[in-house]
Amino acid sequence: MSEAQAVLHLKSSGTEWVARRGAALAQMALVTTLELTIFENLRSKAYDYAVATEDGMFIRIRVEAYSSRLAGVERVECILELRWTLSADVVRQARASKAPVVLLVFDADTAHGRYVRLDVLPAPARGARSVVVSLPASNRVDPASLKCLVAELRGARRQPAGSSAA
Amino acid sequence: MQLLRSLVAETFFLAPVVVLTPDQIGHLAEVATNEDFSMPVQDGQRVLFRATRLGDKYPTFDFLVDILGPDHDSRGVFFVQVKGTTRATQASPRIPIAVGADHFNRMVEAPVPTYLVGVDVNRRATYIVAAHRRRTARVSSITREFPLGSDAVKLALHDEVAEYWKANGRTLWNTRFWDV
Numbered sequence A: 001m002s003e004a005q006a007v008l009h010l011k012s013s014g015t016e017w018v019a020r021r022g023a024a025l026a027q028m029a030l031v032t033t034l035e036l037t038i039f040e041n042l043r044s045k046a047y048d049y050a051v052a053t054e055d056g057m058f059i060r061i062r063v064e065a066y067s068s069r070l071a072g073v074e075r076v077e078c079i080l081e082l083r084w085t086l087s088a089d090v091v092r093q094a095r096a097s098k099a100p101v102v103l104l105v106f107d108a109d110t111a112h113g114r115y116v117r118l119d120v121l122p123a124p125a126r127g128a129r130s131v132v133v134s135l136p137a138s139n140r141v142d143p144a145s146l147k148c149l150v151a152e153l154r155g156a157r158r159q160p161a162g163s164s165a166a
Numbered sequence B: 001m002q003l004l005r006s007l008v009a010e011t012f013f014l015a016p017v018v019v020l021t022p023d024q025i026g027h028l029a030e031v032a033t034n035e036d037f038s039m040p041v042q043d044g045q046r047v048l049f050r051a052t053r054l055g056d057k058y059p060t061f062d063f064l065v066d067i068l069g070p071d072h073d074s075r076g077v078f079f080v081q082v083k084g085t086t087r088a089t090q091a092s093p094r095i096p097i098a099v100g101a102d103h104f105n106r107m108v109e110a111p112v113p114t115y116l117v118g119v120d121v122n123r124r125a126t127y128i129v130a131a132h133r134r135r136t137a138r139v140s141s142i143t144r145e146f147p148l149g150s151d152a153v154k155l156a157l158h159d160e161v162a163e164y165w166k167a168n169g170r171t172l173w174n175t176r177f178w179d180v
Helices: A016-031 A088-096 A143-158 B002-012 B022-038 B101-109 B151-167
Strands: A007-010 A037-040 A049-052 A058-066 A081-087 A101-107 A113-117 A130-136 B049-053 B063-068 B074-085 B094-099 B114-120 B125-130 B139-143
Touching (some): A016 A049, A016 A101, A016 A113, A016 A143, A016 B022, A081 A088, A081 A101, A088 A130, A113 A130, A113 A143, B022 B049, B022 B114, B022 B125, B063 B151, B074 B101, B074 B151, B094 B114, B101 B114, B114 B139
Parallel strands (some): A007 A081, A058 A101
Antiparallel strands (some): A037 A049, A049 A058, A081 A130, A101 A113, B049 B063, B063 B074, B114 B125
16 A cells, blocks of 8 residues: 555545534434433534533544545545644643543545544644644444443543552 | 445444434434435535524424525525334335324424425434325325435425425515614
8 A cells, every 4th residue: 555545634625514514424423322412512612512421421522524525535434544633722622621532533425434532642732733633544433433432431430540550 | 325325324323223212213313314414416516405403492393404506505495304213114115203193284384395304213214205285194104215315316305495495485575674
């Protein structure tokens, strides 16, 4: 596989329907992860949804979308690593969040989605205005992977304080 | 688009069978409907609809849907009521949904085009029919003849509503609240 197929840096298509379709796909992904209750965030732009598990854990969800057709990219699902540029403030806010923050990025044309946790990313450099995040092919959005992510986050939450340092 | 739709269905809806609550069925049905309206036609080249969820407190309807022109400007609207079911079988040409006659007739009486969408949530398949004439009996099923995931159905729906608004469109009217 060539370098161009291994890594692709995407950007928002900037059109309303792409954003709207990204939201529709995100809602479908979250709703079909059946143990989640979804709340839309109307208050800030740092994240789009807060989802709650049955045992009361909250996860913040940010949604971004692009159009592979408008970007002229074929078989986006086969690209090993997608990259997405975010405002550094989004990452700073995620790192300061008490709840995990997950970014979902969807292709409006193929419905292919990937995720990455934002709250565990390294701190952006002082004065940085943007951050490039990596979305590996293994982080594909589907009910099974989202359930695994929720289980992983739930497990991390249940660990007693300081256990990771032991 | 059909292939894409089946891929979406495969990704999100063919999970192991679980028992859903009525609220979950309703939510899944609405999300699937919204996703189908948001999907462009003609290989992604044309966006036909913008669906806006009306919220639980809005009576009778679940979505207000704009039909869009080439510049994504609204050319008219229609209302949609969504009903989901987990009892649909692939063998039947109809999917079972329950809409009371009074409720259906309220849809019919709305002064804009109105449609009923039935959703087979197990297979993530959406079907649309018009609510265009009053009934004396409840609706217990709708046909699978008009799948909302089909480009042809979407284009026909867009044309139908566009024709309605062309014939019954907004005219200048005398307002008492004249200002700008």
